[in-house]
Amino acid sequence: MPTIELRNINKEYSSVDDEQTLALKNINLQVSDGEFVCVLGPSGCGKSTLLEIVAGLLKQSSGEIILDGKVQFGTSRDIGVVFQDSALFPWRTIRRNIEFGLEIAGVPRPERRERAERTIDLVGLGGFADKYPHQLSGGMRQRAGLARTLVADPQVILMDEPFSAVDHLTRLTLQDEIIRIWQQEKKTVFFITHDVAEAVYLATRIVLLSPRPGRIHQIFEVPFERPRSRNDAEILNIVEKIYISINNPPADQTEYFI
Template sequence: MPAISIKNINKTYIDQDGNEVQALHDINLDVAEGEFVCIVGPSGCGKSTLLEIVAGLLDATSGEVLLDGQPVHGTSRDIGVVFQDASLFPWRTVRKNVAFGLEIARVPKEEREERLKRYISMVSLNGFENKYPAQLSGGMRQRAGIARTLAMNPKVILMDEPFSAVDHLTKCTLQEELINIRQAENKTVLFVTHDINEAVFLADRVVLLSPRPSTIQKIYEIPLEQKRGRSDPLLLKIAAEIAKDINSGGQDIPNNYWGNL
C-alpha cells in the first residue's frame, strides 16, 4: 500500500476579480513508503497548493488524499511539513523550538530528551542548542526547522522549497545532509522545488506539473543510488529533459528545436 495516495485532486478558487480559476486538474499520484518524490513545474502551476492539500492545510475542491489507505482530514501528526521559512519562535532557543511539538503532544520527558539529542545532532546543530533564531544563519534556522519536524517522527515529510532562501553553498550542504537523514530515517518525502538540478539530485522520481490548470505532465524515474555525484551524466541528461519539457508546456517540440536557438 502506498504511504500517500493522491486521487483525482481538483482545486478551483475565486481570484480577486471574482473569476473562477482552476489550479489543479485531476491529479493522481502514489508515493511509496520510503520513497523520495520531487514535484517541479512552471511558476504558478500549483506545486505548493498541491502540497498544502496533502498536508491537510487546504481543502481540495474534489478528490481525496489517503495516508496508509485512510483519508486525510485536516492536519495529522503523521504528516510533517517543512516550509521555505523555518518559522521558528524567536523567543525560544533551538532546543525549545525543536521540543515544541513534543511538548504539545505531551511526549514523556525522558523520551523527549532522547529525541532532542538525536535530531539536533542529526542536523549538525550540536553546540547551538541554546542559541536563539536571531543568532543563527539561514541554513542553521532551516536545520532547526527540519529537526523539529523529524522529532515528531511523522510517517511522511512534506517539504516546500525548504532550501530556496539560502545561498548556493549552504543549499548544497543541506541537500547532502537531507540525503543522509533520509537514509538514516527511511522517511517518505514529497518535496516541492523550482530547482531542476536539486530535484534530480535528491529524488527517486521527479513529477512535472503542467501549466495551470495543472495536470501531471510527466514522471521521470531516477535509476541511481541515493548517493550521487552532481555531475553524473545521467542526472544531467534527465535535468535537461525536464527543462525541455517545462519549456514545451506539454507540447511536442521538433527534435532540432534546441539546435536552432
C-alpha cells in the same frame, strides 16, 4: 502499498466577484513508502497548493487524499511539514523550539529532552541547542526547522522549497544533509522545488507540473545509486530530458514556463 495516494485532485479558488480560478487539475499520483519524490514546476503552477492539500492544511475542491489506505481528512501526526521559512520562535532556544510540538502534545519533559537531543545531533546542530534563532545562520535555522518536524517522528515529510532562502553553497550542503537523513531515517519525502538540478540530484522520482492549472505533464524515474555526482553524465541526461519536456508543453497549453 502506497504511503500517499492522490485521486483526481482539483482545486479552485473563488475571487471577490465569484470568478473561479482553477489552480490544480486532475492530479493522480501514488507515492510509495520510502520514496523521495520531487514535484517540479514553475512559479504559480500550484506546487505549494498541492503540498498544503496533502498536509491537510488546505481542502481540495474535489478528489481524495489516501494515507496508508485510509481517506485523509485534515492534518495527521503521520505527516510533518517543513516550510520555506523555518518560522522559529525567536524567544525560544533551538532546543525549546524543537521540543515545542512535543510539549503541546503533552510528552513528558524527560522524553522531550531525549528526543530533542537525538534530533539535534541528527541534523548537525550539536553545540547550538542553547542558542537563539537570531544567533544562527540561515542554513542552521533551516536545520532547526527540519529538526522540529523530525522530532515528532512522522511517517511522511513534506518539504516546500526549504532551501530557497539560503545561498548556493549552503543549499548544496543541505541537499546532501537531507539525503543522509532520508537514508538513515527511512522516511517518505515529498519535496517541492522549481530547481531542475536539485530535483534530479535528490529524487527517486520527479513529477513535472504544467503551469496553472497545474497538471501532471510528465513523470521521470531517477534510478541512479547514491552517492550521486552532480556532474555525472546520466544525471545531466535526465536534466536535459526535463528541459526538453519543459519546452514541449501539452497540446492545449499555450503558455509554458515563462
